[in-house]
Amino acid sequence: MDELSKKAETIEMAKAYEPSQVEGKWYPFWEKNGFFHSEVDEGKKAFSIVMPPPNVTGALHLGHALDGTIQDILTRYKRMRGYNALWLPGTDHAGIATQAKVEAQLVKEGMRRQELGRDKFLDRVWEWKKQYGGRITQQLRRLGASCDWERERFTMDEGCSKAVREAFVDLYRQGLIYRGNYIVNWCPKCHTTISDIEVEHVDREGNLYHLSYPVKDSDETLVVATTRPETMLGDTAVAVHPDDERYQHLIGKTLVLPLMEREIPIIADEYVDREFGTGAVKITPAHDPNDFEIGLRHQLPQIVVLDKEARMNEYAGKYQGMERFEARKAIVEDLKAAGVLLKIDSHAHAVGECYRCATVIEPMVSKQWFVKMEPLAKPAIEVVKDGRLKFVPERFDKIYLGWMENIRDWCISRQLWWGHRIPVWYCEDCGQEICAKEDPAICPSCGGGHLKQDPDVLDTWFSSGLWPFSTMGWPEKTPELSQFYPTTVLVTGRDIIFFWVARMIFMAMEFRKEVPFPQVMIHGLVLDAKGRKMSKSLGNGVDPIEVIEQYGADTLRFMLITGNTPGNDLRFHPERLEATRNFCNKIWNASRFVLMNLEDYEAGPRGELTLADRWILTRYAATIEKITEALEAFDLGEAGRILYEFIWNEFCDWYIELTKPRLYNKEDKLARHTAQSILLEVLEGTLRLLHPFMPFLTEEIWQNLPVQGVSIMMQSWPEVPAYHEEEAVQDMTLLMEAIKAIRNIRAEMKVSPAQKVEILILAADPNQRLVLENGKADILKLAGGARVELFAAMAEKPSQAAGAVLEGVEIYLPLKGLMDLDKEIARLEKEIALVLAEQQVLETKLNNPGFTNKAPAAVVAKERERAEGLSARKTALEERLAELQTSK
Structure with missing residues (x-):
């Protein structure tokens, strides 16, 4: 028999749920049978989502686990709803991080990449990628991610590389990519530029140095305050505010730069804050982004005094060769000796660090490649303002728009070897600059063959910005683009809106003239129990793989989803793992109980439904409806909460208990069959509702049920059945409240569970009395009653009795001799x-x-x-x- 025409081989359910025995079995079964794969099918409505590509150097962390769980829930849900669902996975080449990994390997071998040369070094990187690059995708499989692995992509695969060339050349030819000297963020350790949003600003205690600059041909001095005295060697002006009355007479005059004895002008610029420091600011255009802008306005020279190792260079005079912080100390001592340093104040300020290695970044003027952002940002702003693209939650609209409306040109060149090399060549014969999609053999201007390619590579985010459509074959017109693009939704963390989301939006508007996705679902970060970011330095990190090995993937997934709302950070409390594991065990044990009582079950018509039957079927219908609504609104936490409440409280704690008398009464076969039938219907349907959240547990249980099909993940999403008996819900609620009230009295009065008690119920309303009369057997069984007596009225209420009052109902337990009156x-x-x-x-x-x-x-x-x-x-x-x- 064809493997897919029958259900997978089953085994008898074990007494306890062991995730390790289950998860390793079902994932290979799903993947081997191609259940994750989606072919283009124009006859089906498409649902598509692209995975935010994790770094090829990475290992699964809790942020990945949360992000992947959300995407998997949405994909499994839509697949079950009949959509042609595609979740496209892939990894990012991570230029800086990957190159650092391989360079570290070379250092252990006593070698530097420069000794290997570019080509051999890149061979080593590809070799490293082949050996280690699949680690995170294997870990995503452990999580249960139902990605279409047959379509897995890599930001430097052939197709993505072609898309990068296409995009770069197109932008270049439009004049939107240019090369020029500009202030950039330089990491002295990674030896490359990094973008503004890759700089992490950390508050540090520092100093504010007050320096006295002499005015030329005068006895006057102008006092400036700086946090970085080492950069004064590159000063080309001192600026004051044009309206600052203190310095009006000095504007246009010349200062003598201490230590360097170079003459620099005093200029007026509105950027200067009159209230900060002395109101006079040293201007170092080559080493400060604000000074750079002032320098452009006043046509100041740019003097670079630091090299790419953050050491003082030949323009730093006698300090040449010193490391920047070492030079600071020497300069401060020399300024003291010269009588120029007036005072030093303690000053806390934000210091920019490289997001990769935490090295203090160095603002530096350098010749780089840039993308003009203003024309690209405009359509990307409009699509959010006019509602073509929505953030969930909506509050992230403002964050996105605030950044986009103040965006600066994007520095896209990186001084690395690993990455998409900039497709620009320089003719050494005539000086022509050539930008081409294919590597040129000769210069189109002079016909010369001496061409040299630009050594830099593109910022990793350039290729990631094309991800939603490059992965589907663009620039070719592919069937995948036709069906799956634009994608349906993007799921990502709030910390990556500027890094990635914004770039995908403006790239899509430029190259596809439409949004890459109509909705962006933003989730928060996973923090520790104290609300802190997880980090190696704090020692508060949690390895998801270790959690999976101890508790199972389903426990981790459900814990990450529940108790959280879209966009908000989630605190990781280990005790919640225990609670979720208990929930898994509850489901397992309830399912085993149902299965053990289905031995003689055969499909057939049901008998008369009890109040409990009508109640559970109505609640089951409402649960389907509410969970579907929550998933459509991306409120996965609410969907998980509803499932938890229904499964634990209503199905397990109440309905199963209420069916036991009929299940155990094998004489009344029709009543037993009716209970079996409803138990099976609700359990099987609930497993389907739960499947996107807990795929492994639900598959294992479902495979043991007497139902048709090869896998639960290929079953349809439950339709809302026509059970809407609100009266049954009201009546059942009354019965349950009465039983709970009696249980509470027994517990508070410390009445032994083995001791049967007399129960007196006063119910003036005839309808309530009838419900409770019909429910006597359930009250006796579930509340430990010896006898239940109902009254429409009581001449005298029992005195030596504990009581409870519900709406319209009074309950008394005569406990003479057992009750503590006080x-x-x-x-x-x-x-x-x-x-x-x-x-x-x-x-x-x-x-x-x-x-x-x-x-x-x-x-x-x-x-x-x-x-x-x-x-x-x-x-x-x-x-x-x-x-x-x-x-x-």
Whole structure:
């Protein structure tokens, strides 16, 4: 028989759920049978999502686990709803990080990349990628990610490389890519530029140095304040505010730069903050981004005094060769000796660090490649403003727009060997600059063959910005682009909006003239229990693979999703793993119980439904509806909460218990069959609802059920059945509340579970009395009753009895000789206090015109009815309390 025409081979369910015995079995089964793969099928509605490509150097961390779980839930859900669902995976070449890994290997071998040469070094990187680059994708499989691995991409594969060339050349020819001297963020350790958003600003304690610059041909001095005295060697001006009356007479005059004895002008610029320091600012255009802009406005020279190792260079005079912080100390001492250093103040300020290696970055003027952002940003701003692209939650619109509306030109060149090499060549014969999609053999201008390619590579985010369409074959017109693009939704963390999301949007608007996805679902970060970012330095990191090995992937997935709302950070509490594992075990044990009672089950018509049957079927229908709504709104945490409540509280704790008398009564075969049938329907459907969240557990259980199909993941999403008996829900709620009230009394009075008690119920309403009369057997069984007696009225209420008051119902347990009267009085007083607190909240709500005038009339009426019920309950509790106090 064809493997796919039958269900996978099953085994008898073990007594306890062991994730390690399950997860290693089902993932290979799914992948081997191609369940994750999607062929182009124009006859089906498409759902597509691209994975934010993790770095090829990376290992799975909790952020990846959360991100991957969200995407997997959405993909499995849409697949079950009949969509042609594609989740396209891939990895990023991670230029800086990967090159650093391989260079570290070379250092261990006593070698530097320069000794190998570019080509051999790149061979080593590809070799490293082949050996280690698949680690994170294997770990994603451990998580249960149902990606279409047959379509896995890499930002430097042939197709993506072609797309990068196409995009670069197109932008270059439009004049949107240019090369020029500009201030950039230079990392002295990684030996490359990094973008503004890759700089992490860390607050550090530092100093503010007050220096006295002499005015030429004068006895006057101008005092400036700086946090970086080493950069004064590159000063080309001192600026003051044009309206600062203190310095009006000095504007246009010349200063003598201490230590360097170079003459520099005093200029006026509105950028200067008159309130900071002395109101006079040293201007070093080559080593400060703000000074660079001032320098351009005033046509100041740019003097670079640091080299790429962050050592002082030949323009630094006698300090040449010193490391920058070593030079700072020497310069400060020399300034003191010269009488130029007036004072040093402690000064806390933000210091920029490289996001990769935490080295203090050095702003430096350098010749780099840039993308003009203003024309690209405009359409990317408009699509959010006009609603073509929406962020979930909406508050991230403002964050995105704030950044895009103030965007600077993007420095895209990196001084690395690993990456997409800039497709520009320089003719050594005539000086022509050639930008081409294919490597040129000769110069198109002079015909010369001496061409030299630009040594730099592109910023990794350039290729990542093309990801949604480059992975589907662009620039070719492919069937995949036709069906799966634009993608349906992007799922990513809030910390990557500027790095990646914005770039995908403006690249898509430029090259595809449409949004890459209509919705962006933003999730928060996973923090430790104290709300701190996880890091090696704090020692608070959690390895998801270790969690999976201890608790199982389903436990990790469900824990990450529940108790959280879109866009908000999640605190990782280890105890929540224990609670979620208990939930898995609850599902497992309930399923085993159902299976053990299905031995003689055969499909057939049901008998008369009990109140419990009608209740669970109505609640099951409502659960499907609510979970579907929550998933469509990307509120996965709410969907998980609804599932948890339904499975644990309603199905396991109540319905299964209520079916046991019928299951154990093999004489009444029709009643037993009816209970079996409903148990199977609700369990099987609930497993399908749970499958996107807990794929392994649900597959294992489902494979043991007497149902048709090869895998639960290939089954359809449950349709909402036509069970909407609200009366059954109300009646069942009354019965459950009565049983819970009796259980609570027994627990508080410390009545032994083995001791049967007499239960007296006063219910004036005939409908309530009928419900409780019909539910006597359930009350006796689930509340430990010896006898249940119902009354429409009581001439005299029992005195030596513990009691509870529901809406319209009073319950008494005669406990003569067993009851502590003082304890029962204290319990009633506590219950009255709770009712009073609830009344106060409700009263405030009903006295608020904002609620009573705007809420639907039915909702207001229901709240008024609830208020009346609380009032009646309070009165009954107070009467009971008075009776006990009198009897005492």
